[in-house]
Amino acid sequence: MSNIGGVGTGATNSTSGTSTSSSDSSAVSASVQSEYNTFLTILTTELKNQDPTSPLDTNQFTSQLVQFSSLEQNLQTNSLLQQLVTSQTQSQIGGALGYLGHTVQATGNSFTLAGTSSDSASLSYTLPAKANTAVMDIVNSTGQTVREISVSTDAGDHSETFDGEDASGQHLPAGTYTFTIKAADSTGTAIAATTYETGEVTGVDTTGGVVTLHMGNLTVPAANVVQVVS
Incomplete structure (x- = not known):
């Protein structure tokens, strides 16, 4: 390509x-x-x-x-x-x-870390209803959960800052990670959360007729964009 x-x-x-x-x-x-x-x-x-x-x-x-x-x-x-x-x-x-040079938010659950001590990532999600419990799982490229974080259970939009450390407090290596939200109500019924990827758009391409945005090392379909942040 x-x-x-x-x-x-x-x-x-x-x-x-x-x-x-x-x-x-x-x-x-x-x-x-x-x-x-x-x-x-x-x-x-x-x-x-x-x-x-x-x-x-x-x-x-x-x-x-x-x-x-x-x-x-x-x-x-x-x-x-x-x-x-x-x-x-x-x-x-x-x-x-029109997205080039702008920071956008799109549905997705990937983010990247540079492997430095100052690593951090802003991870956003939305809950359609108030939950009784909500946990954010950080997963590496091999599918291993490297961190589990308790997050807000309120209905609505949320943004959590991840410090780039694993469960033992060690800085995670550079690479692409994913995050998922596991939420449930008081009866234990799962509540489906929507997660978002955020980044500056650095390129646009077409693959098989699908328009894709490059956000650093991440790629997302342009149709997944929900808002322009800046």
Whole structure:
């Protein structure tokens, strides 16, 4: 994937923004075009070589024309869909470029540490209702929980400052970490929290038709942005 002036392009598949990638759409169009060309060749050859004294059966010829018309309509439909996908992607890129240089908050649960003694991270989450208990788990890249922190149980938006230390007070090494919120009400029923990633947008690229923002070492779909912080 290339990245030029903060804007890059890619060709891998992804789930996001649009459900149909440009490569998939092009492959379908090429397949229908091939069928269209083959059918047209067969039909014209058949007409050229028919016996003048015994022309094609009217019903059979009509059926062939209907098939021809159907293939032509499919080609036009695929062409319009391709134009729509391209237009949507370009529109999304235009909107995402406005995030460059700004700090945004997006749904997600990843953050990075530099491995220094001054490491810290502001980790945000929202509870839809008041909880009886709420714990934030800090998880490393291997899936190991390295810290468990009691956090606010109030309904609404919260931001917790993580000091970058593990359960024994040692500074965690540089890398990408995730955090999860485990909350429950007084009956022990889990309350689903929404977590957020925050960072300055340093680049924009497209991957499989999905517009993605670079926030340092993190990447998030532009569609996940919920607010511009600064």
